[in-house]
Amino acid sequence: MVAECRETRARAGLLHTPHGTVETPVFMPVGTQATVKGLTARDLAEDLDVRILLANTYHLYLRPGPDLIREMGGLHRFMSWPNAILTDSGGYQVFSLSGLRKITDDGVRFQSHLNGDSHTFTPESTVDAQLAFGSDILMALDECPEYPASHEYARESMRRTLRWARQAAEHHRRRLQESPTRHALFPIVQGSMYRDLRRECAAALLDLDADGYAIGGLSVGEPRPLSMEMVEASEDILPRSRPRYAMGVGMPAELPEYVARGVDMMDCVLPTRNARNGCLFTSQGRVVIKHARYRDDPRPLDETCQCYTCRKYSRAYLRHLFQAGEILYAVLATRHNIQRYLDIMREIRHAIISNRYPEYLRTVRLASSDAA
Numbered sequence: 001m002v003a004e005c006r007e008t009r010a011r012a013g014l015l016h017t018p019h020g021t022v023e024t025p026v027f028m029p030v031g032t033q034a035t036v037k038g039l040t041a042r043d044l045a046e047d048l049d050v051r052i053l054l055a056n057t058y059h060l061y062l063r064p065g066p067d068l069i070r071e072m073g074g075l076h077r078f079m080s081w082p083n084a085i086l087t088d089s090g091g092y093q094v095f096s097l098s099g100l101r102k103i104t105d106d107g108v109r110f111q112s113h114l115n116g117d118s119h120t121f122t123p124e125s126t127v128d129a130q131l132a133f134g135s136d137i138l139m140a141l142d143e144c145p146e147y148p149a150s151h152e153y154a155r156e157s158m159r160r161t162l163r164w165a166r167q168a169a170e171h172h173r174r175r176l177q178e179s180p181t182r183h184a185l186f187p188i189v190q191g192s193m194y195r196d197l198r199r200e201c202a203a204a205l206l207d208l209d210a211d212g213y214a215i216g217g218l219s220v221g222e223p224r225p226l227s228m229e230m231v232e233a234s235e236d237i238l239p240r241s242r243p244r245y246a247m248g249v250g251m252p253a254e255l256p257e258y259v260a261r262g263v264d265m266m267d268c269v270l271p272t273r274n275a276r277n278g279c280l281f282t283s284q285g286r287v288v289i290k291h292a293r294y295r296d297d298p299r300p301l302d303e304t305c306q307c308y309t310c311r312k313y314s315r316a317y318l319r320h321l322f323q324a325g326e327i328l329y330a331v332l333a334t335r336h337n338i339q340r341y342l343d344i345m346r347e348i349r350h351a352i353i354s355n356r357y358p359e360y361l362r363t364v365r366l367a368s369s370d371a372a
Ligand SMILES: [Zn+2]
Pocket: 301, 302, 305, 306, 307, 308, 309, 310, 311, 335, 336, 337, 339
């Protein structure tokens, strides 16, 4: 921990991993298939200074498979990525992507969305897959219930996630005895949108004395104030000395809100997916690049942005590339949106360290209510 806000729960810290130190609060770009779509490792590591990114266990487990990735020297070497990697447990994708699935107390049996083949994830097998990848931070298998879920189902599901977290932690401890490298394992707080279940889950996970804790099951269709409330319900139970990761969030205006609630790490497909769909985030709000008003606009996308896209290209050119369906559009747009997210995180961290986070938060809240 480097600095703490006196009014809010925000803090700035350093997260040490076998592949370098990460300044927190941090936003992790999503590299679903061992690539952040449209960007090279050089763009990410050298130009954008990304220190940690996320890859998806579900996708990489199905294709190309953990054995192949291990044979190729692990995920870092395979994708030529020098910095830290966090992998999710695959739970979320099993529940959102795969058609047929059957949850038992042992794990979850599912059909691949690629070819219909049947597979099983257990707490142990997902730890093994992530160790084969060589991830710096592994996630324990969890069940991510749909929204809305009944209290009864949410409780049953949360308790299953707890049992799985204990099994994953036990297996991880055993496996790490044979490993020269330290790989962290984060369990996940679940409990759907019920405050009491979130608190029960967070409290029970403390027994694991984990390297960090994740708050999952957010961004599943619930209204935003409810996601914030669920983070608040879990956060004050989790140890202040460990990193907390809010999974799958959020919009640019939400990043400071999560940080104000004690979150250190976030990830989301929004900056990359929206970039490809023509939605660009700027310091002045959202730009929908296909709009006719940008047809002959010579200005950069964001006049205050230092990214390659904003230094070199006009809105008119970006709009042209988008309309023409050119690959370069996705490359330039993604680069800018990632830069925007990283800039927001740098502003946040700087505000916390310079002891003016409450003031910063008021300013961004005002700006986002103006924009809305
Ligand atoms: Zn830019």
